[in-house]
Amino acid sequence: MLFKKHTLGNIELQNRIVMPPMTRSRAAKGEVATPLMAEYYEQRSSAGLIISEGTQISQQGQGYAWTPGIYTPEQIAGWKRTTDAVHRKNGIIFAQLWHVGRVSHIALQKNNEAPVSSSELVADGVKVFVDVENRGPEHGVGEMVQHSKPRALTQTEIREIISDYAKAAQNAMAAGFDGIELHAANGYLINQFIDSQANNRTDTYGGSLENRLRFLKEVVQAISDAIGNEKVGVRLAPLTTLQGTIDDNPVETYTEAIKLLDRLKVAYIHIAEADWEDAPVMERSFKESIRANFTGTLIYSGKYTKTRAEEALKQGWTDLIGFGRPFIANPDLPYRLENNLPLNEPKREFFFGGGVTGYTDYPFYQ
Helix, strand or coil, X not given: CCCCCEEECCEEECCCEEECCCCCXXXXXXXXXXXXXXXXXXXXXXXXXXXXXXXXXXXXXXCCCCCCECCCHHHHHHHHHHHHHHHHCCCCEEXXXXXXXCCCCHHHCHHHCCCEECCCCCCCCCEEEEECCCCCCCCCCEEEEECCCCEXXXXXXXXXXXXXXXXXXXXXXXXXXXXXXEECCCCCHHHHHXXXXXXXXXXXXXXXXXXXXXXXXXXXXXXXXXXXXXHXXXXXXXXXXXXXXXXXXXXXXXXXXXXXXXXXXXXXEEEECCCCCCCCCCCHHHHHHHHHHCCCEEEEEXXXXXXXXXXXXXXXXXCEEECCHHHHHCCCHHHHHHCCCCCCCCCHHHCCCCCCCCCCCCCCCC
16 A cells, blocks of 8 residues: 555645655755755655655754754755755655754854743753854764753744744745645644643643643644645654653643644644654554544654555555655665665764765665
8 A cells, every 4th residue: 555646635646655854964054955955855756755854944943953944045945956856756845844942052043042932941851963163064063962941932922933934834835845744743842832741831822731732723824824724734743752842641632633633624644653662652542543533644654664554554544654764775765665675774873964975875776
């Protein structure tokens, strides 16, 4: 089933294999996507759907060195090189829109200001990647450091960030993307509103589950109004505790989030399963509940093999499967999977930062 077509909104995908978003930290000065990045994505255009690496909607939304943005004319032009390259190979690519919230450092913020979040809470041990020499991805030295203490957003600032999301979605369309994925997972800003232990607000954006989902709802509505709900996907991570975000009742919380997104008629929900050692298992009953409560396309990512992917599709609780690290090392991954060919091993030391090595130099099978 991996190699059957699938209709996503009004787009026909050539297969059910997704290249999920993966930060590679190779943007140029000004957080501009480069020609090398265009080559990287073009190489992987045989995926049914490519979702770009996290792309910050503003300088405030950046949490790691050398990640691309989509809020300046130069950044839009940089991404247009990538979308043109992918479309030349008949590929489909969505932009993942990203605001990291508290998972940032004053060195990345305007005037060394504090990062922002739902609340003034520090996630101890959560680190971010900074350019200690300010020399860029190919020659600079990156270092992981504890994120800076955030300040809580005011309601006026929340409305401004919602506008930033809508504008970023319009910019993504101008850059030639086929749609956008809203990053509401993995401990970043939207997740910092959703999960109970990351949100201690007492206004209409905190406390009750309805209030904690309000920011997600308003961002999705604004983006849908800007570009059309059929071009909007949302990434969620119901059981992950990444970046210090923990929810006291994740099944209840994320079931309600799924129902909300179904009412908003987004094109897809992308579920990031916890994929580290000893991670909590996402029970099949939960997956079936998500399927029952969402009428759009469902994508799952997290350590899937071809066998696991085929079984998931056969059972019917998902429509598409994301393969992360295998896509890093295998630009022709769909071909290799379909023909049961051996896979290249990724070079982990080149995951973040650098140039061609460990990025665009992995061999195709033929």
